[in-house]
Amino acid sequence: MSKGITLAEALARYRPDADLEPLPELTNIDALLNTYHPDHLRDSLVKLAVGANAGDICQRELAGLLQAEAFIDEADLAGTPITDVDVLVIGGGGAGCAAALAAAENGARVLLATKLRLGDSNTVMAEGGIQAAIEPDDSIQRHIQDTLRGGHHAGDPALISAMAGDGPEVLHWLIDQGMQFEQTPSGDLHTRRAGGMSTARLVHCRDYTGLEMMRVLREAVIQHRSIEVWEQSPTVELLSNELGQQCVGAVLTSLLDGQLRIVRTRSVILATGGLGRLHLNGFPTSNHLGATGDGLVLAYRIGAQLCELDSFQYHPTGLLHPSHLAGKLVTEGVRAAGALLINGLGKRFIDELQPRDVVSSAILRECSEGRGVYIDDQRTGVWLDTPRMELAQPGLLERQFPNLMSRTRVAGVDPRLEPLLVHPTLHYQNGGVVINVSGATTVPGLYAVGEVAGGIHGRNRIMGNALLDIISFGRRAGAAATANRDRGPKKVTLEHVNRLRRALTLAKLPMTQRSPQILPAYAAGGAWNL
Amino acid sequence: MTAKESENSQHRPVALTINGLAVSATEGMSLVEAAWHGGVPRVTNVGCMEGVCGSCRVMLRRGKEVKVGLACQTFVEDGLDVIFMPPASAPQHHYEISDFKDGWDIHARFHKIFPEASRCRHCHGCDQACPKGITVENGVAQAAAGRYREAGETFFECIMCELCDVACPELIAPAHVGLFSRRITAHFHLRPPNLINRLEELRQERTEACRDADSEK
Numbered sequence: 143m144s145k146g147i148t149l150a151e152a153l154a155r156y157r158p159d160a161d162l163e164p165l166p167e168l169t170n171i172d173a174l175l176n177t178y179h180p181d182h183l184r185d186s187l188v189k190l191a192v193g194a195n196a197g198d199i200c201q202r203e204l205a206g207l208l209q210a211e212a213f214i215d216e217a218d219l220a221g222t223p224i225t226d227v228d229v230l231v232i233g234g235g236g237a238g239c240a241a242a243l244a245a246a247e248n249g250a251r252v253l254l255a256t257k258l259r260l261g262d263s264n265t266v267m268a269e270g271g272i273q274a275a276i277e278p279d280d281s282i283q284r285h286i287q288d289t290l291r292g293g294h295h296a297g298d299p300a301l302i303s304a305m306a307g308d309g310p311e312v313l314h315w316l317i318d319q320g321m322q323f324e325q326t327p328s329g330d331l332h333t334r335r336a337g338g339m340s341t342a343r344l345v346h347c348r349d350y351t352g353l354e355m356m357r358v359l360r361e362a363v364i365q366h367r368s369i370e371v372w373e374q375s376p377t378v379e380l381l382s383n384e385l386g387q388q389c390v391g392a393v394l395t396s397l398l399d400g401q402l403r404i405v406r407t408r409s410v411i412l413a414t415g416g417l418g419r420l421h422l423n424g425f426p427t428s429n430h431l432g433a434t435g436d437g438l439v440l441a442y443r444i445g446a447q448l449c450e451l452d453s454f455q456y457h458p459t460g461l462l463h464p465s466h467l468a469g470k471l472v473t474e475g476v477r478a479a480g481a482l483l484i485n486g487l488g489k490r491f492i493d494e495l496q497p498r499d500v501v502s503s504a505i506l507r508e509c510s511e512g513r514g515v516y517i518d519d520q521r522t523g524v525w526l527d528t529p530r531m532e533l534a535q536p537g538l539l540e541r542q543f544p545n546l547m548s549r550t551r552v553a554g555v556d557p558r559l560e561p562l563l564v565h566p567t568l569h570y571q572n573g574g575v576v577i578n579v580s581g582a583t584t585v586p587g588l589y590a591v592g593e594v595a596g597g598i599h600g601r602n603r604i605m606g607n608a609l610l611d612i613i614s615f616g617r618r619a620g621a622a623a624t625a626n627r628d629r630g631p632k633k634v635t636l637e638h639v640n641r642l643r644r645a646l647t648l649a650k651l652p653m654t655q656r657s658p659q660i661l662p663a664y665a666a667g668g669a670w671n672l
Numbered sequence: 673m674t675a676k677e678s679e680n681s682q683h684r685p686v687a688l689t690i691n692g693l694a695v696s697a698t699e700g701m702s703l704v705e706a707a708w709h710g711g712v713p714r715v716t717n718v719g720c721m722e723g724v725c726g727s728c729r730v731m732l733r734r735g736k737e738v739k740v741g742l743a744c745q746t747f748v749e750d751g752l753d754v755i756f757m758p759p760a761s762a763p764q765h766h767y768e769i770s771d772f773k774d775g776w777d778i779h780a781r782f783h784k785i786f787p788e789a790s791r792c793r794h795c796h797g798c799d800q801a802c803p804k805g806i807t808v809e810n811g812v813a814q815a816a817a818g819r820y821r822e823a824g825e826t827f828f829e830c831i832m833c834e835l836c837d838v839a840c841p842e843l844i845a846p847a848h849v850g851l852f853s854r855r856i857t858a859h860f861h862l863r864p865p866n867l868i869n870r871l872e873e874l875r876q877e878r879t880e881a882c883r884d885a886d887s888e889k
Contacts, residue, residue, distance in 0.1 A: 259727045262719035276870045310870045317862050320855025330866040357832045397716045430720045466702040470722050
């Protein structure tokens with residue numbers, strides 16, 4: 143089979159003003175997904191042997207981290223300084239900030255600890271927007287249905303209706319915090335329709351929605367009297383009570399001085415985000431540096447149930463070029479605004495607004511069947527036809543996608559004149575820690591919100607539901623964690639770690655690997671090639 | 673540079689210094705990639721790697737010229753001397769937006785919170801420091817004159833790297849002035865009819881649901 147159409151040949155064939163052949167009919171979506179989606183790659187799945195999900199299918203690299211040795215044991219806790227707070231929030235992205243603010247609004251003394259800098263997160267990179275059913279022809283019910291359908295009916299209807307129902311109130315709260323949104327000339331919030339939506343529901347702030355949200359929430363957290371922030375402070379382990387059955391705090395370290403610190407608390411809210419930087423199945427990622435799945439590891443070790451550990455989202459339009467942006471996203475908003483996907487033969491091959499897993503699988507099919515644009519053995523992709531969109535709607539890219547323009551300008555690429563080379567990139571963890579509508583996990587005292595939590599997006603998240611998810615459940619968990627009037631822990635232990643060690647020994651699993659990962663190996667002074 | 677041209681220029685070695693260590697990189701690498709490639713230890717103030725989180729602040733020395741920038745948006749050059757800067761310190765200006773009851777006294781409040789904003793000495797330090805090309809000094813002047821909507825628009829692309837805060841000899845904290853301007857504009861003036869209508873509908877549905885529940889008892 144041919145490797146694809148060479149770059150020179152594909153460029154020669156490419157015409158932004160060419161008439162396109164009609165789209166071939168998409169007959170069997172399931173077959174497309176089963177053959178080409180990376181979740182179905184052979185040898186990428188294993189069965190978990192220990193823990194709350196023993197017997198369940200899990201992605202291989204993730205399973206290695208879930209069933210690994212901890213960094214610390216009881217001896218390390220002796221003499222470690224202790225801090226007492228009402229609520230500990232772990233993670234400084236949108237979900238963590240929303241949870242911290244909600245807890246503080248409800249009267250809690252909050253400590254927000256984050257591995258990198260406050261605001262360093264995937265939230266800040268979200269370009270497209272946030273879903274909320276606010277248009278007259280739309281309804282909460284339609285939002286619920288679209289989310290369920292987009293997730294292949296694997297999502298928890300209770301969580302989805304909680305989130306969709308919160309949508310309008312979430313926008314109200316964000317505006318109160320000082321977040322701006324794009325408006326129509328009459329003052330309405332401007333909405334767009336994107337992949338998987340039955341109507342226009344995506345509210346946005348040009349293509350900087352996540353940045354606008356993050357800088358506002360970051361400032362609100364920094365300015366709040368009842369919230370203390372510790373940056374560069376990754377969590378290495380949670381703490382449990384004498385029975386190992388309730389979460390009563392966490393052990394943090396510092397990237398600056400390496401000192402361990404114990405935090406004792408009534409409630410811990412995990413808001414650690416996803417795991418793109420584990421580069422599952424060798425894929426590039428759109429995620430920020432800290433997305434190493436720490437929260438999943440911490441939650442699993444203390445006994446929390448997880449779900450959909452074999453389901454990840456590969457965003458269709460990760461950049462192949464320029465190379466320093468490899469894996470970084472071109473927002474789906476560009477496709478929502480009319481940009482088409484074109485293969486090396488100059489033909490369309492998929493309805494661009496199908497759900498992300500379908501579009502990604504179609505791109506991988508084009509590449510593997512020799513119709514991709516071939517650069518070298520590591521890089522084959524398809525065109526995202528931005529010049530055609532610019533011809534049809536002059537000025538649109540500059541006006542609505544300043545972020546894309548400024549990122550590509552640095553590398554001397556002009557998407558108005560040349561199409562972008564794209565390939566699917568590891569983007570989102572569909573599953574995660576099982577939660578209820580309050581964000582509570584199956585372990586008392588432990589909450590999980592945002593990407594680390596699962597059950598909302600089923601097996602595929604549709605655009606704009608992540609930014610809604612983090613605020614909706616962040617606020618729910620912040621309020622619920624504060625309502626926990628438990629007098630707090632008498633004793634903090636690592637009993638849950640001992641329990642897992644016993645289980646690993648019984649299952650004859652090696653304990654050479656330690657987790658959580660905290661930083662990808664290459665960022666800790668490692669290699670340039672992944 | 674098109675994809676094709678860049679293929680030819682890659683793999684050319686580039687020698688530079690990062691945090692005092694000699695690093696041999698290849699052309700086309702960002703400074704973040706070069707730091708990792710060269711094994712420079714403890715480069716952890718890195719976040720998004722696409723120029724929107726503002727974490728990877730660096731000082732750049734080329735001969736006698738010293739500039740600041742973002743490591744993920746700057747490419748390796750022969751002889752470049754790079755220092756990764758420590759994270760910004762806590763802000764010195766304090767306010768909580770929920771303390772503002774209405775917008776009529778906002779001008780007085782602004783000058784109380786940011787007293788230095790009207791003392792700009794027009795040194796252009798902030799303008800030169802901004803990696804996004806924002807006309808920071810102009811934005812501060814707009815805010816100081818009470819033109820918060822315009823000031824907020826000027827700061828639209830601000831990524832909160834706070835390099836302008838570092839550059840300002842009057843300690844104005846321009847990034848926070850910009851964000852304050854944006855926040856109060858939304859907080860006091862963003863009242864979208866479609867959202868308000870839907871919120872009202874949902875409120876009425878809840879009231880009716882409560883009434884139905886009561887009548888069933």
